[in-house]
Amino acid sequence: LRIAVLVSGGGTNLQALMDRMHEGTLKARIVCVGSDRPGAFGLERARTARIPTFVVDYSRYRRGEGGLPPMDTALVDQILARQRILPQGADPVAARRRLWGLICAERELMDRLDAHRPDLVCLAGFMRLLTPHFLDHYNTGGTFRVINIHPALLPAFPGRHGYRDTFHYGCKWGGVTVHFVDEGEDSGPVIAQAVYPIFDQDDESTVQKRGLHLEYKIYAQVINWIADGVVHVEPGPGPRPRVRI
Ligand code: GRF
Numbered sequence: 001l002r003i004a005v006l007v008s009g010g011g012t013n014l015q016a017l018m019d020r021m022h023e024g025t026l027k028a029r030i031v032c033v034g035s036d037r038p039g040a041f042g043l044e045r046a047r048t049a050r051i052p053t054f055v056v057d058y059s060r061y062r063r064g065e066g067g068l069p070p071m072d073t074a075l076v077d078q079i080l081a082r083q084r085i086l087p088q089g090a091d092p093v094a095a096r097r098r099l100w101g102l103i104c105a106e107r108e109l110m111d112r113l114d115a116h117r118p119d120l121v122c123l124a125g126f127m128r129l130l131t132p133h134f135l136d137h138y139n140t141g142g143t144f145r146v147i148n149i150h151p152a153l154l155p156a157f158p159g160r161h162g163y164r165d166t167f168h169y170g171c172k173w174g175g176v177t178v179h180f181v182d183e184g185e186d187s188g189p190v191i192a193q194a195v196y197p198i199f200d201q202d203d204e205s206t207v208q209k210r211g212l213h214l215e216y217k218i219y220a221q222v223i224n225w226i227a228d229g230v231v232h233v234e235p236g237p238g239p240r241p242r243v244r245i
Contacts, residue, residue, distance in 0.1 A: 001029070001119050002116070003017075003120045003223060004031060005030055005122045006034050006035065007033060007042030007124050007125050008040055008125055009041065010040075011040065011041055011045050011124065016215075017030060027223070028224075032053065033052070034054050035126075036055070036057070036105075038055045042124070056108045058105045058128060075103065080095065082183060120147065122148075123148040123181065143233075144233060146180065152165065152177065153173075153177060154187075162176075166207065172197065173195050174198055174211055176218060189233055191225075192225075192245075194218050
């Protein structure tokens with residue numbers, strides 16, 4: 001299985017995957033590592049492991065520097081109608097301009113990824129919203145080809161601060177989730193979850209440490225399952241599709 005990994009930050013999940021790849025226990029080859037941030041330490045880790053890297057500078061697209069191509073208004077309207085995360089209301093002109101910048105950034109991201117022909121795109125602390133424009137490109141023929149690791153037991157605590165939110169809520173158990181990526185925020189079909197206990201003497205950092213350990217294990221496990229072809233998405237009893245292993 002050829003996998004691409006996208007990171008925005010430290011990249012300890014990436015490191016765990018690279019370690020397993022070098023050990024021979026990951027049934028996948030990391031063909032490239034991409035980031036939206038030139039300074040992401042994950043890129044450094046990839047370079048050390050001699051894995052090709054690239055950066056897509058989203059902020060340039062946001063500022064419209066160097067000029068964006070003329071807006072494809074039909075595409076923007078179509079995406080705007082479907083996407084569930086960007087603010088749709090307040091200022092429609094700004095929202096459309098912002099979305100067009102995002103679409104242009106994603107075009108570059110897809111080109112850079114596709115140069116390495118990945119079978120699967122793995123988000124590992126990639127802090128950007130992916131629009132339906134990007135997801136349609138990979139989620140074709142009823143198959144999801146983008147996965148994410150989330151630091152909480154979804155659907156509890158979506159968003160960026162899974163560990164903090166779990167700890168502040170006073171949970172006695174925390175969890176981590178690997179899921180397919182769909183158009184919502186951390187809302188795609190759940191592939192695997194793992195839980196850990198939270199003790200009275202814990203603080204946010206001990207909680208995070210415990211959770212990260214589980215992240216490293218289940219992310220690799222899920223990638224191996226996908227490589228083995230045993231992960232199936234099926235209609236569920238309710239409105240949501242569900243994953244069967
Ligand atoms: C992890 O907690 C992951 O669940 C979340 O972002 C964090 C990335 O950490 N999506 P790292 O960059 O892999 O160390």
